[in-house]
Amino acid sequence: MYRIFIGSSTESIKVAEIIKDYFSKKYECTIWKDHFFELNESTYDTLIKKSIAYDYAIFVGGVDDSVIRIGNYKKRKSVRDNIYFEYGLYAGILSKDRTFFFVNNKVGIASDLLGITLIQYSENEDVLKGCQQVEEKIKREEKINRVTLLPSTSLAYNYYNNFFKLLTPALLNLKSIFVDGQKINVNSIKIQIIIPENCNADWGIWASQFYLYNKCGNTYLGLNPRNFSVKYIKNNLLNNHEFKIVDIPQILNGSFWAIEAVVGKDYIGNHDLLSDAKKKECLNFVKTLNNLIKENPFIDSITEIITVSDYNSKM
Incomplete structure (x- = not known):
């Protein structure tokens, strides 16, 4: 709201x-x-x-x-x-x-x-x-994004360019993935961007717990100029030949840091103002990212952004 x-x-x-x-x-x-x-x-x-x-x-x-x-x-x-x-x-x-x-x-x-x-x-x-x-x-x-004092719009743009744009050529031609030395054919591809509901949590620790609970595998996609590492739901690939990439955008921590600097946080704990400002930045990040994804028909067809309350949610 x-x-x-x-x-x-x-x-x-x-x-x-x-x-x-x-x-x-x-x-x-x-x-x-x-x-x-x-x-x-x-x-x-x-x-x-x-x-x-x-x-x-x-x-x-x-x-x-x-x-x-x-x-x-x-x-x-x-x-x-x-x-x-x-x-x-x-x-x-x-x-x-x-x-x-x-x-x-x-x-x-x-x-x-x-x-x-x-x-x-x-x-x-x-x-x-x-x-x-x-x-x-x-x-x-509500249909557009403005560049304002805090950086969520710019961070979403940067995340899109360094994640989705790099992934697009590799995923368009992806036929198989090696899992524990075994070649698994890929029949479908999906991307889920996971946004933790709790903006005050340590997203780095939260992401590690999420990947562990969902038994995520890690693979490298051959891209120029470097290999690109992605997390995926291992069981989906082994059981259904669905390559489901999951990612928790750590880049948004930069916006959270900016908010704490503006507020002048000099205490341990969370103030309502801090929480409200972080939630606002999260919403703007997601809105910007959605607008950017719509410009890429292929990525738009396979991607969803979801908010998750607990790291132990099954994907």
Whole structure:
């Protein structure tokens, strides 16, 4: 489930609650007043740390302040300055395509935002129409991947190029596998990418236990410029002549390390923020990988990505 952060001033909280009510039917929504800010931590630090756990952000700019321009002493209504700051912060981290701004039509808009389509509102009905626009945009965003602060998109691209692209030519021509010196004909090929459900587990140890429990064999496929090692379910090959390759992508540990660096982990154990951010990166990794696999009809026809709760699950 995608997660949305909703920011507003105290004066505009009712509008923020309308937005939350609309989106909470499909998404996990958090308003800033919902115990978002941490004790003994600055507002700025919390905003940055928690941004990595959200997929989208919505900000409400209401009739919050009155400002006077020194040059001509003209007075006008304005959005609270911290809302502008938070909008810019999240647009930079999540991308401007996943950060949305509802602005009351009675206030002037900051000149830096001129040319950007914002959602202007006056009545509650306008807010609901704006929510529909945002929902349509989210539906379009769900079909693609954005390169953001954390590296899951890039890691998935790298994994695809160094695993699937290298495998493709070898598997297209694969007729047999040697198992313990015995030549076994291959009648069908399948690839399963295994994603551990527990993002806080040591994936290296988890993978070793998984391969051991499922009695995985190891074989080398002759590829240029090097041999390519893969794990496979040995019993499937011996009993059904099905060459089922299984792999647990350790490359995602790089994203987990980046999350811990951003959060500034200085404790033993797991915090909800850390878990939520890792889950978000996992989902984005899988989504990116699926999109890349679809570009390769052969690989797409033989591959599935599954989430597994325990390493002792039978494949």
